Amino acid sequence: MKTDLKKILSVPSVEAAPMLLGMSLCRKTKQGVIKARIVETEAYHQMDPASHSYRGMTARTAPMFEAGGTIYVYFTYGMHYCMNIVVGEKGAGEAVLLRALEPLEGIEIMRQNRGVEDIRNLASGPGKLTQSFGITDTRLSGEKLNRSSIWLEMPEKKLKEHEIAVSQRIGIKEATNQPWRFYIKDNRFISRK
DNA sequence: TTCCCGATTGTA
DNA sequence: ACAATCGGGAAC
Numbered sequence: 001m002k003t004d005l006k007k008i009l010s011v012p013s014v015e016a017a018p019m020l021l022g023m024s025l026c027r028k029t030k031q032g033v034i035k036a037r038i039v040e041t042e043a044y045h046q047m048d049p050a051s052h053s054y055r056g057m058t059a060r061t062a063p064m065f066e067a068g069g070t071i072y073v074y075f076t077y078g079m080h081y082c083m084n085i086v087v088g089e090k091g092a093g094e095a096v097l098l099r100a101l102e103p104l105e106g107i108e109i110m111r112q113n114r115g116v117e118d119i120r121n122l123a124s125g126p127g128k129l130t131q132s133f134g135i136t137d138t139r140l141s142g143e144k145l146n147r148s149s150i151w152l153e154m155p156e157k158k159l160k161e162h163e164i165a166v167s168q169r170i171g172i173k174e175a176t177n178q179p180w181r182f183y184i185k186d187n188r189f190i191s192r193k
Numbered sequence: 194t195t196c197c198c199g200a201t202t203g204t205a
Numbered sequence: 206a207c208a209a210t211c212g213g214g215a216a217c
Contacts, residue, residue: 042200050200052213060213077201078210084200097200127201171200191201 009068013043013094016087018164018182022155027133034106040183040190042169046093049176053093063142064095073141080127101129102189125191
């Protein structure tokens, strides 16, 4: 049975995060189309003290409470943007942080956006991948996949369970950390650490 | 209105 | 190991 994208976007984040691995994040830009494979994700949800949705809805986090398929972009450390794909039902406050991508198409555009040459340094981190995709503000936050410049494409072959690795999330305080980071085993494009 | 700090990155 | 850099949100 073919796994449907809509189905993936409707389940809780801890289930959706590994399911998004292998899918392609795509964006149409002025310079051309960019495509990159999702190789590392993290799950966040409303009962999670490390999640932006934990303390309820604010102007910034409102998109995180929208229905699955919404995009949530936030600004952090005074200089970086991070992108999430909201999942679950409207009001749930569930999202999957995209942490690393493997460049597939539009690699020259990604190089220009990042200002670096090394393909492994284009999208191997949550701040890097937004920069390589030309996301330089939070205007995409609240937009819907497929109804904006950004969309997802299903992989040609689905990942097997043994190809997926799990670990604690990165940059989260010890006390609130959980094994909710997922990445493709042995992939060269995951973030460092 | 003040103050602290972060779902990071690049450099030393 | 650490500085850069600034908006969000809690506290006052």
